[in-house]
Amino acid sequence: MVVLSQQATLNELFHINKYKPTNHHVFKGVPEVDLSDPDAKTQIVNACIEFGFFKVINHHVPLDLMTNLENETLKFFGQPQIEKEKAGPPDPFGYGSKTIGTKGDVGWVEYLLLNTNPDVVSLKSLQLLQQNTKKFRCAVEDYIVGVKEVCCEVLELIADGLGIKQRNVFSKMVRDEKSDSCLRVNHYAACGELQALSGGNLIGFGEHTDPQIISVLRSNNISGLQICLRDGSSWVSIPPDHTSFFISVGDSLQVMTNGGLKSVKHRVMTDTNMSRLSMIYFGGPPLNEKIVPLPSILVSKEEQSLYKEFTWREYKNAAYKSRLSYNRLSLFEKK
Ligand code: GA4
Secondary structure (H helix, E strand, O other): OOOHHHHHHHHHHHHOOOOOOOOOOEOOOOOEEEOOOOOHHHHHHHHHHHOOEEEEEOOOOOHHHHHHHHHHHHHHHOOOHHHHHHHOOOOOOEEEEEEEOOOOEEEEEEEEEEEOOOOOOOHHHHHHHHHOOHHHHHHHHHHHHHHHHHHHHHHHHHHHHOOOOOOOOOHHHHHOOOEOOEEEEEEEOOOOHHHHHOOOOOEEEEEEOOOOOEEEEEEOOOOOEEEEOOOOOOEEEOOOOOOOEEEEEOHHHHHHOOOOOOOOOEEEEOOOOOOEEEEEEEEOOEOOOEEOOOHHHHHHHOOOOOEOOEEHHHHHHHHHOOOOOOOHHHHHEOO
C-alpha cells in the first residue's frame, strides 16, 4: 500500500521515469578477470578502456564474509521504519530512504552509507554501528578488510598494466590511514504494483558516475545493475553473480590517467518481485590528496593535463552539491 505522506516522493519517482523503456538486453560481454591469471593486468586495463567496468573472480574473499554482511544488513532493513530512521537522515552517512544526495534525486532504494576509515569515521557512521548488534559491527568490519584488499590489488594491477613503475601509486591512497573510502549497502525492495504504475521502468538508483578512484560492488543474485556503453547511449543489463566482485572506474581514476581510463555511467532498475541487495566499497583518496594526471602518464603519452588541479576534498564538495546525473568532471576540465 502506498502511504500518502510518501506520495510526493513517488510522484517524483515516476516523474524521473524519462528513461524510455528501451530494450535493455542482458550483456554477455562483461570482461571476467581471474585475479590469479598472470595476464590479469592487461585484461584489466583493456576492460577499463573498453567499458570502465569488469568482473573479478578468484579474489580470495570468502563467500561467507559477503553473505554474513548481506544477512546482517537485511536484518537492519527488516526493522520497522521508525527504528531505521534513528540512523538517519544521511549526512551523507547513515540511513537514507528514497532520497539520494541533497539536490532532490530520488530512487526506489533504502541504504546505509558508512565511512570506512577508523580515523575519520563520521559521528553518524559511529552511532549507526554502536546502535546495532556486535554481529552487525563485526560483519561490516570484516567485510571492509576483505573488500579493501580486493580494491588495492586491482589498483596495483591497473598500475602494472599501465606500465607504471610505482605499483602502489593508486592503492597507497586507499591504504592511507586518512583515506576517504566508504561503504554503501543498497536495498532495492521488490516494487510490486509500483512497477506497473511507473510504466514498467522504476528507477532504483539513477544514472551517475562514481567520484572516487574505483568502486567494488557485490550484490545478491538479482539483476538490476545497468552500465552505459562507450557510445554514451546504449544501456545494458549486467547479469548478477553473487560470488564475484564488479569493478567500476571512478572519476578520480579518469583524471589520474588523464582521461585514458574513463569512469563508467551506471544505474539500477528495480524488480517487481525480487529484492536486490548490493554492497559497494568506494576506494577514495585522503581529502588533501591532489587529484592530477600522473606525471609518468603525461610524459609517456606526451600529453598536457586535461584537468585543472584540485584536491579530493574540492572534488568531493563539488560532487556532493551536484545532481546525480550531472557530469561533475566538466567543472574541472581545462577549456
Ligand atoms: C555516487 C557514488 C556513491 O554512492 C556516493 C554517492 C553520493 C551520495 O549518495 O550521497 C552522491 C553521488 C555518489 C554523487 C553525486 C552526489 C553525491 C549523491 C549525489 C547526488 C556515496 C558518492 O560518493 O557519490
